[in-house]
Amino acid sequence: MDGAEERTGGGGPARPLLLGVRHHGPGSARAVRAALAAARPRVVLIEGPPEADALIPLAADEEMRPPVALLAHAVDEPGRSAFWPLAQFSPEWVAIRWALEHGVPAHFIDLPATHSLAWERGGAPEEGTGAPASAPASAPDADADADTETATGAPDTGAAAPGADTGDAGPPAADVRVDPLAVLAEAAGYDDPERWWEDVVEHRGVGTGDAYAPFTALEEAMAALRETYGSGGDDRDLVREAHMRLQLRAARKEFGEDVAVVCGAWHVPALRRRTTVAADRALLKGLPKVKTDMTWVPWTHRRLARASGYGAGIDSPGWYGHLFGAPDRPVERWLTKVAGLLREEDRIVSSAHVIEAVRLAETLAAMRGRPLPGLSESTDAVRAVMCEGSDVPLALVHDRLVVGDVLGEVPPSAPAVPLQRDLTRLQRRLRLKPEALERELELDLRKETDGERSRLLHRLRLLGVGWGEPASSRGSTGTFRETWRLRWEPELSVRVAEAGVWGTTVLAAATAKAEADATTAQGLAEVTGLAEQCLLADLAEALPAVMRVLADRAALDADVGHLAQALPALVRSLRYGDVRGTGTGALTEVAAGLAERVFVGLPPACAALDADAADEMRRHVDAVHGAVGLLGDAVEAAAPSHAGLRGRWHVVLRLLCARESVPGVIRGRAVRLLLDDGELEAADAARLMGLALSPGTPPADAAAWIEGFVGGGGGGMLLVHDERLLGLIDGWLTGVTAEAFTDVLPLLRRTFSAYEPGVRRTLGELVRRAPGQPTRARATGTGIPGFAPDLDTARADAVVPVVRLLLGLDEAAGATGGGEEHGLVGVGV
Structure with a gap:
């Protein structure tokens, strides 16, 4: 015993x-x-x-x-x-x-x-x-x-x-x-x-x-x-x-x-x-x-919190850490810390607020029969005195102080898998310190260090280590700029250990993982996405293997939707050759061949579709159109056998415009794309719209044609500047029966509600004075609300210096002259 x-x-x-x-x-x-x-x-x-x-x-x-x-x-x-x-x-x-x-x-x-x-x-x-x-x-x-x-x-x-x-x-x-x-x-x-x-x-x-x-x-x-x-x-x-x-x-x-x-x-x-x-x-x-x-x-206070999913966690690790570290007067020190945080957020908090909050916390503790104020009393005091009863700043206090974003540190001598050691070395060399608090990182890929940071983050994402997530760049839309949201979570250490089976360095592991993923990929879009990742991560050794799989999958896949879905990712990848210095010749050949297959299979694939399928195919047409536009001269230089790609795509769009078996939303979109590219005259577009909105066309089909034509970016401005098209839509809409109007109203409302408020207001003004008749209004001198009868050259000249500065023209030359030849019309605006 x-x-x-x-x-x-x-x-x-x-x-x-x-x-x-x-x-x-x-x-x-x-x-x-x-x-x-x-x-x-x-x-x-x-x-x-x-x-x-x-x-x-x-x-x-x-x-x-x-x-x-x-x-x-x-x-x-x-x-x-x-x-x-x-x-x-x-x-x-x-x-x-x-x-x-x-x-x-x-x-x-x-x-x-x-x-x-x-x-x-x-x-x-x-x-x-x-x-x-x-x-x-x-x-x-x-x-x-x-x-x-x-x-x-x-x-x-x-x-x-x-x-x-x-x-x-x-x-x-x-x-x-x-x-x-x-x-x-x-x-x-x-x-x-x-x-x-x-x-x-x-x-x-x-x-x-x-x-x-x-x-x-x-x-x-x-x-x-x-x-x-x-x-x-x-x-x-x-x-x-x-x-x-x-x-x-x-x-x-x-x-x-x-x-x-x-x-x-x-x-x-x-x-x-x-x-x-x-x-x-x-x-x-x-x-x-x-x-x-x-x-x-390393661990974090946030992961110690119960809200993180840790079953034996604590509500307030930041508060507990304060209690343990405060040598005396913990409540006074805590409320002083809260006041400092609120001041950093530009809230007016004085020492008098701290004094009153301490008094209130002590009073609440006495009323509740507690020996000393606790977190609940301190929180109530902060809400009443420093936050003026609002829970919005109080939520910040809870997130930053009660829970906190403290991230621990482990010495380099601690055992680690080789991949973790290589990652730690790269983090130090590139000055990318893991932090528990989420932060944004702006990268200029034209700089060597930023380019290496980008490649590291993309390689980690391919390995399943989601330290960084891509975000939209606010400063520029160029391909040379990237924005990342970084946040290190403790479980990423496990992901690094898991990825260690692929190699001892980040580059070797990402290369092996990409090659393995290419062979096990289920669909064509998955392989194209992987090819894009390889280019972003600069995995030159893995790219040939991925391209071989991509070419094989593209040759065997007969689904036009899959091909159209895969093409934009390939074309996006081509853009990285200039900024990242990555060779994309093989990728250009595959992308051009994929585009040719889309051109052949798209017209028959657009026939006899229901509303949902037609809307999805319309999105595929938009994606292919954008991809063909981005291919540009890359096809002419790298794939001469596919020269004239844009012209063949325009032929496909003309076929879609003319086939009655093609849903109206696709026919309308095809007309719009040809018009935007200058391949269709405005008069021809008006004629096609008139045919689509003729009395013999079912109202639902006509409404779908309108959605395809004027839906999306720029559709509102097109109607503002071409009153003939607006007049055709207005005349058709006023002529449909009451029952048909009820059916097409939701579709039209969805289309026009996507416009900017200013565009909708201008269209309303045009419709109110009968679109398509500006000459009569000017001749009678009645005027149009919001429009002057003639061009105001003096007001136009006032913005000429700014326009010349934006265009990079000689500022001194832009400051001279005041005639019409120097106005907005003169500079082509």
Whole structure:
């Protein structure tokens, strides 16, 4: 028999010293530090994976800054992983630091990660062993106070309610795990477990009195809970606790009774319980195994927050970090910090606001019967005094301070996969520091450093490491500029480990991944997108393999929609040759051949389509038209056999205009594209519109033709400047029957509502005075609202200097003259 409680002389604490804590609790962290200083144990045992013992000395490195996490992953399957996060205010971190500072050995004693990860994968103990057969195959640590998180950040399936960091009790007959804090808080008359914990632990000083008193009281409470709830509904805890008892026995044999254990308070009664060595070993017999690696990785306060999906998280890591670090007057220091944040956001907050907020927080605490103001009282005071009752700035305070964007740091000496080391080297060389706070990065690809940054981010995206997301550039639409939104999340370390199977460097891994993805791609569009990624990431060695797959897929794919969908991505890729210096000759040949196949197959593919299919095909026509325009002279130079590509495309558009079997929305779009390219005279466009809007055409088809013709960008301005077209639409619309008008109104409303407000207002003015009759109005001198009878050259001349500056013309020459030849008409505007 072992595990019996022993006490030192003079009424000291029970031996061994079992310090039950709440993970990520600053009150528990302060109490652990005080208890270790008083007891001076010869060894410190900590709840955590034993494989991490070799990593403990790194916690003393000057470059190690919490929050950090222990990362365990399966060697053969890096995506199978788990985290053990530690913040500066975590009791385990405090115990590790105390042991290192005092030269005391520290060891982790929880169930090894080699079993935990295998259990997560679905492995189960061998039949006939003593291990519980009902243990769930979920996350590697289903302890509600456990500081583990799966690689995806999802909460453990067996975890208790959020915030239950001291235990994981639950009714034995149910899978629902109760929150031990909630049970204790309810017994004490509290309706909020967090508020109860703050009152009895966080607001309790540890500088005076018995350093062991909080642990003794908590152990008694947990013992009562375990008598009621047993194992808490998760038999896997029995296995974990059996392993911890065996490790505790081994430490007592080596160091005697001067042993301190820091673990979740829920486990303390189980570690104190009398059991046999044979019984504990029977529980561990036959556990599945998997080869694992461990390292330290940076963590964030945001990932410690419950809202991040971490089942054993905390609501307010920023607040807890403040409580742990504040030497005195925590409320006053907190409200001063809040005032500083609001001032940075240009809100008027004075020292008088801080004083009044402190007074209000203290008053609220007294009214609520609390020993000191907590986060709720401080938040209410900030809302009332500094935010003037508004929750909008209060949300900023919660996001930046209560939760926070603190990102930890890990020293370079920490173990890492070769790919991670190469990425770290590139990040330092390119001055791209990982940050938890999202930020925008503007890149000018004409600069060497920015070009390398762009290639790195694109290669990481291809590897599935989503550190950066492309965003719309606000300053320019040129191909030489890129905008990225960067934000480093802890789980990206797992993605890097997973990508390590493709190579030891970012370039080699991205190349191998691109070649593999090309062979396994399901559709033509997927391969074209991959080719575009290869050009963006400058993967010259992977591009030939991707192009071979692309050519084969394009030759076999007979679906015009697929071909039309793939062509724009190829043509976009051609544009990167100028800025990035990437050879695109082979890509030009493939793109031109793909365009030729689209030209042949498009007219028959546009026949007999329903409304939805016609609208989708219209989008394909737009995409192909834009792609053919971008091909430009690239086809003439790189693919002479495909010369005259634009002319053949215009022939296809003319065929679409003339075929009655083609839906109206496509015929209207074809007419519009020809008109915009100057291949169709305005009179011819008006004639085709008149035919489409003739009385013999069903109103729905006519409305679809109008949508295709004037829908999209520039359609409103086209009607403003060509009143004949506007008059045709107006005359047709006023002539349809009431029933037909009701049917076509939604379609027309959708088309015209997309115009700018100024365009709609101008069209309204034109319709009100009967479009197509400007000459009569000017002749009668009645005037048109919003229009002058003649050109006002004096007003036009006033903008000539600005126009000449925009056009890059001689400013001095633009400042002379005031006649009509120097006006907007003279410069072609």
